Amino acid sequence: MSTPVRPELLLGDVGVGDALPELAYPVTATTVVLGALAARDWRPMHHDKDFAVERNGTRDIFLNTPNQAAWFERFVTDWTGPFGRLRRMTFRMLGSVFPGDTMALRGTVTGTGVDRTGCGWAALDIVLAVGDETKTTCAAAVALPVTEDDNPWGRRGDRWTP
Amino acid sequence: MSAIGPGDIAGMIGVPQYVEEGSFPVERGYVWTTCSSVENGNPLFWDDEVAAQVTGGPVAPPTMISVWFRPHHWAPGRAEAALPLQIHFDLKDGLDLPEAVMSDNTIVFHEPVRPGDRLTTSQVLRSVSEPKTTRLGRGRFWVIDVEYRNQRGELAAVESYTGFGYRRAGGAS
Numbered sequence: 001m002s003t004p005v006r007p008e009l010l011l012g013d014v015g016v017g018d019a020l021p022e023l024a025y026p027v028t029a030t031t032v033v034l035g036a037l038a039a040r041d042w043r044p045m046h047h048d049k050d051f052a053v054e055r056n057g058t059r060d061i062f063l064n065t066p067n068q069a070a071w072f073e074r075f076v077t078d079w080t081g082p083f084g085r086l087r088r089m090t091f092r093m094l095g096s097v098f099p100g101d102t103m104a105l106r107g108t109v110t111g112t113g114v115d116r117t118g119c120g121w122a123a124l125d126i127v128l129a130v131g132d133e134t135k136t137t138c139a140a141a142v143a144l145p146v147t148e149d150d151n152p153w154g155r156r157g158d159r160w161t162p
Numbered sequence: 163m164s165a166i167g168p169g170d171i172a173g174m175i176g177v178p179q180y181v182e183e184g185s186f187p188v189e190r191g192y193v194w195t196t197c198s199s200v201e202n203g204n205p206l207f208w209d210d211e212v213a214a215q216v217t218g219g220p221v222a223p224p225t226m227i228s229v230w231f232r233p234h235h236w237a238p239g240r241a242e243a244a245l246p247l248q249i250h251f252d253l254k255d256g257l258d259l260p261e262a263v264m265s266d267n268t269i270v271f272h273e274p275v276r277p278g279d280r281l282t283t284s285q286v287l288r289s290v291s292e293p294k295t296t297r298l299g300r301g302r303f304w305v306i307d308v309e310y311r312n313q314r315g316e317l318a319a320v321e322s323y324t325g326f327g328y329r330r331a332g333g334a335s
Contacts, residue, residue, distance in 0.1 A: 005205075005215045031199075038192065038199040040232035067199060069225040069269070074202035082206045082216050086224045090268040153217045153274070162270050 007145040008081030011120035020107035029099040035067030062096035085152040087141040087162035101130040120146040166256030178284035188279040224271040227319040259327030272317040301328025
């Protein structure tokens, strides 16, 4: 008999201005190459330092965009737990992340609500920074259970309007 | 691509182009490799019991949507694949705008993607602005949607890209 899985975070637990737990991560060449290959991005500036320096004019290989999306997803669902279901994400890329950088992801709740189908949501502003420099911003919306028995993943068709 | 006139743009808006099927079904190996690359311990992807209860079976991380369409580095007898966002390059060439940038992109997630799914993608031009002058130069903004559907035709995700094609300020007209 399996134990029922319960939501870790409900909409009512969340308020505008709340900060998500910060995620700091030391980026290595392995981080960059593993992320690029996981995203099936074979372009040389994500694994070949000579190419990145000579052809892209960057100081090293750098994190690719789809893998950054995966970092943002992890950052959000570390906070929500498995019942959190992403509705949308908007990215703005401002700078590159290189081996040797310690990247920090920080996020704030900018809005909460329940849509016309009854789906609870939280809007988040997330920043990926290295030191004082913002490298990527992500505005995200994630669906959260409204009650212990609610599950955003159960919504389909007209009941899911992200 | 030949020159695009104002009448041609109206005919391109809302029409799916460059329909393409992913070259392999959605599979869990890549899900695990991706989760491992960002140390994502979400039990949805690692614990079948949790996935069964919460998502009705295994799903792929929503942000992996474009991963399923990146072509193999090599494949036997392969013809040249369409570029991602081919419409962006068509507009740049057809409107004779030598430079172009992508300002931002949005992904909206719909039906969950599951191992075994065969996904199809298409590109849809949503809008092209009148000529505008920005600090980069004079050009036009456009919005391109990339739609992803599963084998039942259900929408899995839409990526929207805002591009600005332009001629540099002070450059030859």
